[in-house]
Amino acid sequence: xxxxxxxxxxxxxxxxxxxxxxxxxxxxxxxxxxxxxxxxxxxxxxxxxxxxxxxxxxxxxxxxxxxxxxxxxxxxxxxxxxxxxxxxxxxxxxxxxxxxxxxxxxxxx
Amino acid sequence: xxxxxxxxxxxxxxxxxxxxxxxxxxxxxxxxxxxxxxxxxxxxxxxxxxxxxxxxxxxxxxxxxxxxxxxxxxxxxxxxxxxxxxxxxxxxxxxxxxxxxxxxxxxxxxxxxxxxxxxxxxxxxxxxxxxxxxxxxxxxxxxxxxxxxxxxxxxxxxxxxxxxxxxxxxxxxxxxxxxxxxxxxxxxxxxxxxxxxxxxxxxxxxxxxxxxxxxxxxxxxxxxxxxxxxxxxxxxxxxxxxxxxxxxxxxxxxxxxxxxxxxxxxxxxxxxxxxxxxxxxxxxxxxx
Numbered sequence: 001x002x003x004x005x006x007x008x009x010x011x012x013x014x015x016x017x018x019x020x021x022x023x024x025x026x027x028x029x030x031x032x033x034x035x036x037x038x039x040x041x042x043x044x045x046x047x048x049x050x051x052x053x054x055x056x057x058x059x060x061x062x063x064x065x066x067x068x069x070x071x072x073x074x075x076x077x078x079x080x081x082x083x084x085x086x087x088x089x090x091x092x093x094x095x096x097x098x099x100x101x102x103x104x105x106x107x108x109x
Numbered sequence: 110x111x112x113x114x115x116x117x118x119x120x121x122x123x124x125x126x127x128x129x130x131x132x133x134x135x136x137x138x139x140x141x142x143x144x145x146x147x148x149x150x151x152x153x154x155x156x157x158x159x160x161x162x163x164x165x166x167x168x169x170x171x172x173x174x175x176x177x178x179x180x181x182x183x184x185x186x187x188x189x190x191x192x193x194x195x196x197x198x199x200x201x202x203x204x205x206x207x208x209x210x211x212x213x214x215x216x217x218x219x220x221x222x223x224x225x226x227x228x229x230x231x232x233x234x235x236x237x238x239x240x241x242x243x244x245x246x247x248x249x250x251x252x253x254x255x256x257x258x259x260x261x262x263x264x265x266x267x268x269x270x271x272x273x274x275x276x277x278x279x280x281x282x283x284x285x286x287x288x289x290x291x292x293x294x295x296x297x298x299x300x301x302x303x304x305x306x307x308x309x310x311x312x313x314x315x316x317x318x319x320x321x322x323x324x325x326x327x328x329x330x331x332x333x334x335x336x337x338x339x340x341x342x343x344x345x346x347x348x349x350x351x352x353x354x355x356x357x358x359x360x361x362x363x364x365x366x367x368x369x370x371x372x373x374x375x376x377x378x379x380x381x382x383x384x385x386x387x388x389x390x391x392x393x394x395x396x397x
Contacts, residue, residue: 031141034166048168049138054176079137 011045014098015055016064018047020091023065023083030056030079056081064090113160114142121170125178129206129226134177138167338365344373346397350380352387363387 064087149159210230243263259279
């Protein structure tokens with residue numbers, strides 16, 4: 001992990017959207033989500049387990065994702081998360097909002 | 110090291126013990142942490158460093174647990190709504206947590222309560238025929254005057270559960286430990302008990318004629334004034350078990366007691382002496 005970990009509220013505010021993005025590619029389990037985020041950001045953003053599960057519960061309650069038991073050949077059973085149609089729509093809309101905000105901020109800052 | 114992780118999480122989650130969704134979160138988190146720990150070790154980190162880094166990846170879990178717990182409390186409250194006098198035939202309640210649930214006078218025929226936590230729930234005067242209570246927690250539940258025909262109680266938790274004055278024809282109790290349960294004034298002639306442990310169970314006034322209770326354990330159990338003709342306790346263990354007939358020893362009761370089979374049973378001295386005194390055939394028992 002890099003020394004200058006950015007754990008600002010700005011990034012954390014987009015946790016839901018990051019998870020939706022990952023799940024729009026494939027179904028994944030908890031640790032996989034945290035790991036991919038660390039890998040993709042080259043260690044710049046480390047999503048904590050607590051933040052991830054809190055986000056996952058929220059997405060689940062909103063009907064953006066759902067879970068099922070995977071059938072692991074070895075070790076305990078894992079909970080896999082899957083994006084719903086509603087979740088894909090939420091992702092698209094969040095992504096649009098971000099593109100818009102980015103454009104405006106680029107002008108203003 | 111996995112034990113160390115488990116212990117750490119047990120301490121962390123201790124205040125929320127018993128809340129199902131929190132227990133699930135704990136299990137999910139544990140498997141994540143174990144995987145992370147394994148990976149760190151595979152990268153060549155020593156145990157202590159890997160453990161520290163693993164714990165560091167948890168973040169502020171207290172808040173998440175609190176959120177999950179609050180969410181589940183409100184769900185449990187929803188389950189707590191009154192089901193009295195409702196028609197819930199073949200309903201699925203598997204795995205629910207419904208403390209103090211009220212199911213009085215309900216139609217629950219064939220309902221599925223497998224693995225449910227029904228502590229302190231009331232099923233009085235309900236139709237619970239063919240219902241499935243396998244592995245359900247029935248601590249302090251009341252089933253009095255209920256129809257439990259063909260209900261299944263495999264491995265359920267039966268602490269202070271009250272099943273008096275109910276119909277238990279065809280009901281199955283398999284691998285159940287019954288503690289201080291009340292099975293009084295109940296017809297048990299067609300009920301099956303297999304591999305059960307009866308601790309402080311009260312069978313007062315119940316009809317046990319012809320029952321097979323072989324190989325099971327009875328501690329502090331009361332069979333006072335029960336109908337016991339032809340009951341079989343072959344190979345059973347009886348400690349401190351009471352067979353009082355009430356005010357007087359009627360000839361009828363004497364005759365009934367003598368038809369009980371204790372072959373191969375193990376009796377403590379007190380139970381042995383009292384049965385001997387009323388003329389039971391104890392030729393093939395072991396005194397323990």
